[in-house]
Amino acid sequence: MNVLAYLIPISLILGGLGLAGFLYTLRSRQYEDPEGDSRRILSDEWDDKPKSD
Amino acid sequence: MTATATNGPASCPGCLSAPAARAEVPLPDAQLALSLPTIHCQACISKVENSLTAHAGVRAARVNLTRKRVMIDAAPGVTAQELADLVMAAGFEAHELDLGALSQTQTDAASRDILMRLAVAGFAAMNVMLLSVAVWSGATDATRDMFHWISAAITLPALAFSAQPFFRNAWAALRAGRLNMDVPITLAIVLAVVTSLWETGLSGKHAYFDAALTLVFFLLAGRWLDSRARSAARSAAEELTALEVPRAFRIQNGETSEIAVSALRLGDHVLVRPGARAPVDGVVIDGTSEVDRSALTGEAMPVMRTVGDPMSTGEVNLTGPLTLEATAVGTDTSLHQLAALVAVAESGRSRYTSLADRAAKLYAPGVHILSALAFLGWLLWSGDMRVSLNIAAAVLIITCPCALGLAVPAVTTAASGRLFRKGLLIKNATALERLAEVDTVVFDKTGTVTLGMPRATNWHDLTQDQQSLAYALARGSSHPLAQAIVTAAQDDDTAEIALSNLTEQPGFGTQAHYADRPVRLGRPEWIGALVETDGLCTALDTGEGAPIILRFEDRPRPGAADLMAALKRQGMRVILLSGDRQAPVAQTAAHLGMPDFAAEMLPADKVAFVQRLTDEGQRVLMIGDGLNDTGALAAAHVSISPAQALDAARAASDIVLLGQDLMPVADAVATARLATKRIRENFQIATVYNIVAVPLAVAGLATPLIAALAMSTSSLTVSVNALRIRGRG
Numbered sequence: 215m216n217v218l219a220y221l222i223p224i225s226l227i228l229g230g231l232g233l234a235g236f237l238y239t240l241r242s243r244q245y246e247d248p249e250g251d252s253r254r255i256l257s258d259e260w261d262d263k264p265k266s267d
Numbered sequence: 268m269t270a271t272a273t274n275g276p277a278s279c280p281g282c283l284s285a286p287a288a289r290a291e292v293p294l295p296d297a298q299l300a301l302s303l304p305t306i307h308c309q310a311c312i313s314k315v316e317n318s319l320t321a322h323a324g325v326r327a328a329r330v331n332l333t334r335k336r337v338m339i340d341a342a343p344g345v346t347a348q349e350l351a352d353l354v355m356a357a358g359f360e361a362h363e364l365d366l367g368a369l370s371q372t373q374t375d376a377a378s379r380d381i382l383m384r385l386a387v388a389g390f391a392a393m394n395v396m397l398l399s400v401a402v403w404s405g406a407t408d409a410t411r412d413m414f415h416w417i418s419a420a421i422t423l424p425a426l427a428f429s430a431q432p433f434f435r436n437a438w439a440a441l442r443a444g445r446l447n448m449d450v451p452i453t454l455a456i457v458l459a460v461v462t463s464l465w466e467t468g469l470s471g472k473h474a475y476f477d478a479a480l481t482l483v484f485f486l487l488a489g490r491w492l493d494s495r496a497r498s499a500a501r502s503a504a505e506e507l508t509a510l511e512v513p514r515a516f517r518i519q520n521g522e523t524s525e526i527a528v529s530a531l532r533l534g535d536h537v538l539v540r541p542g543a544r545a546p547v548d549g550v551v552i553d554g555t556s557e558v559d560r561s562a563l564t565g566e567a568m569p570v571m572r573t574v575g576d577p578m579s580t581g582e583v584n585l586t587g588p589l590t591l592e593a594t595a596v597g598t599d600t601s602l603h604q605l606a607a608l609v610a611v612a613e614s615g616r617s618r619y620t621s622l623a624d625r626a627a628k629l630y631a632p633g634v635h636i637l638s639a640l641a642f643l644g645w646l647l648w649s650g651d652m653r654v655s656l657n658i659a660a661a662v663l664i665i666t667c668p669c670a671l672g673l674a675v676p677a678v679t680t681a682a683s684g685r686l687f688r689k690g691l692l693i694k695n696a697t698a699l700e701r702l703a704e705v706d707t708v709v710f711d712k713t714g715t716v717t718l719g720m721p722r723a724t725n726w727h728d729l730t731q732d733q734q735s736l737a738y739a740l741a742r743g744s745s746h747p748l749a750q751a752i753v754t755a756a757q758d759d760d761t762a763e764i765a766l767s768n769l770t771e772q773p774g775f776g777t778q779a780h781y782a783d784r785p786v787r788l789g790r791p792e793w794i795g796a797l798v799e800t801d802g803l804c805t806a807l808d809t810g811e812g813a814p815i816i817l818r819f820e821d822r823p824r825p826g827a828a829d830l831m832a833a834l835k836r837q838g839m840r841v842i843l844l845s846g847d848r849q850a851p852v853a854q855t856a857a858h859l860g861m862p863d864f865a866a867e868m869l870p871a872d873k874v875a876f877v878q879r880l881t882d883e884g885q886r887v888l889m890i891g892d893g894l895n896d897t898g899a900l901a902a903a904h905v906s907i908s909p910a911q912a913l914d915a916a917r918a919a920s921d922i923v924l925l926g927q928d929l930m931p932v933a934d935a936v937a938t939a940r941l942a943t944k945r946i947r948e949n950f951q952i953a954t955v956y957n958i959v960a961v962p963l964a965v966a967g968l969a970t971p972l973i974a975a976l977a978m979s980t981s982s983l984t985v986s987v988n989a990l991r992i993r994g995r996g
Contacts, residue, residue, distance in 0.1 A: 218410075222398075222417060225394065225397065226394060226421075229390055229393065229394050230390070232390070233386055233387065233390040236386050237383060237386065240379060240382060240383060240386070245379075245382075246331065246333070247331045247332055247333045247334070248333055249332045249333045250312060250330060250331055250332030250333060253308060253309040253312065253332060254309065254312065256309045257309055257312070257313055
């Protein structure tokens, strides 16, 4: 049962990382233009981050 | 996008609505927005962005394809118009947007707030569920207690954050002495957490931490769908408003300056150029012109206006420049007074309760009574406080309206998404439900079933020479009838001829010399021609022989005749109402196959007409575009206006039609009926699930596993059922 002492914190930390990642994308407004983003991926022009508009 | 509101000139709406003031004070950077209605692909994005950044004054340009607009950071001197021209040159339609009107829509902070709470609830639910699986599959004693304590440690802070909207709404309702959907939700969450903590403390078997979290997760998903559907509609509706940049030309001490309409004062002299709308109510003090009043009265024929005549806000000046002395500005104008009337009429409509509200009204007390009865029954039978409280909590959790909370938003989001792709914008939350009940459709004529753009009917009766002459004369004017002649001539490739001394006599017509004889095109009275009918017509004086009369009729919108046929097939009664004169109305009605019509209706007559139909028990859908329709639009059960309609008409209607084609209206009615059917089905699914689950809970058999299973199943079923709307059509 000792394995639980590692696994539970690890699963919580990994989940928490995912949550933090999602909150980061939300705060940096990456869901403002879902249609445009899905098409910009096809562009040859390099486009590193969304403009804060 | 809140950045717009915090940095740059957009932080001050006054600067935006007063472009004249902006030009005087040098600002570091200008934020501009253009609407791009035709943009649709990756290549479009690159083309627009590249054509804009090629301009020396543009620092950055970013297209938002979802909202079909581009935001531009530009140097202070750059005007939106020159950038719009650049984009037009690249092959895309572009219109300037008023950022002042737009900035309110950009802060959809509420939607992001819900999404954040949804993420936290989802994260916590997943982790607690993992721990719960261990308990369900047989963890006992100390291990089970430890898992329960860890679950509690995750659940409490997660719920404290993510369930706040429910707590707040429930508290507000209770303080006002009402019950709403959030009261049983809050009670279930609180009771579930409290009994679970108590059980965990006594090392009991069952804890409902996971159930409380999944409940919050599913309900937040419903709220998020709801807010997303509404914010899409709201932002598009306000974009329509932002397209009309409110500016006026004021004449002071002989100088003309461009100022914001809100800065106009009583007694100001205002210049109304040909093609512009009057920004104020006023009296003409200089100039003669023809005025298009169709938006206000429904008359298709322009009216002569000269010194001393009144002109109202919203009327369009057609041929010559007019100077008005303002007699009413701002909120005193006829347009605003109409809008105020509409607000009164609308308050009646807001009394409509949606299906969800009606269900909640039955549901909330029912659940509480059931849970209290279960508690009392078990307390009397077993005398065990702990068992009774556990069962009461299980009843509350298992009946909690996951499915009910998801049923309506999931269906309306799917339905309004489908209609949006067809060019219809749902502005009001209950519009779909009301649309499904409609059995009578009332149309306005000018600008609604017709395009408001006349077409020459007897053009081909003219000889080649006469056509060329009419074409050459018509090119000198921007009058709609002259433009109709130009269009007809260009369609026929009519030969061009040269005229000398071409001048426009505002309000009358154009005159010129051709082969040393005077030729004229304009009002029949001016030319001296006799007209026996009262249809739209103009006269051509070729300088030899009798004048020739050219007749016109308004063209029906594309899809109008098909729409009438489709509506009749759906069993609807269709009626045409117009402020125009008898003859053209009868002609249009006959053309579209509408037996019921009424002409020369004043705005009040239209309202009375709609009211009478409503009193007779009919559910009326009103479709109109003018100021004269706003009252009727607000009085009807549900209303639609085209995007080209005046602001007041759009504001009064529940649904906005974005394209030229009228046919989507038939789809809207069909989709609305389908959506209402799905909502009812979803309620039935939720009811069936409760009929199965509630006896289990009351009998004390609802373990946390059963609660979690039952709750997820019913939520997923209603979501999948809602998505079926998307697939069809």
